[in-house]
Amino acid sequence: MIGVAHEVGRTQIAAGSLHHTLVLESSVRWRAEVREFDGAPLVLMWATPADGSGPEAVEDVLRAETADGRITRLRWYYFCPDVLSEIGARLDVPVRTHSHIV
Numbered sequence: 369m370i371g372v373a374h375e376v377g378r379t380q381i382a383a384g385s386l387h388h389t390l391v392l393e394s395s396v397r398w399r400a401e402v403r404e405f406d407g408a409p410l411v412l413m414w415a416t417p418a419d420g421s422g423p424e425a426v427e428d429v430l431r432a433e434t435a436d437g438r439i440t441r442l443r444w445y446y447f448c449p450d451v452l453s454e455i456g457a458r459l460d461v462p463v464r465t466h467s468h469i470v
Contacts (some may be wrong), residue, residue: 403459425462429455
């Protein structure tokens with residue numbers, strides 16, 4: 369996760385970022401969509417507040433690197449408000465940004 373965490377290997381990623389996003393997160397309902405951005409695929413993570421308090425918006429973007437048909441690197445941009453804002457503007461999609469304290 370850019371600027372926040374660095375996980376290496378299938379076990380760390382499954383127990384860390386993927387588990388948090390897909391299992392523990394209960395305040396939103398997620399939907400993933402692949403879009404092309406500057407000639408490369410991005411995964412847009414659309415979130416809808418579970419309590420109905422807001423509209424669906426992109427809250428995260430994942431960029432995957434592959435080799436030999438396998439994912440070799442995933443980059444999450446959840447805590448990168450500038451990146452999310454630029455991608456949202458260029459793809460004409462609504463975004464909700466987050467920040468972190470270092």
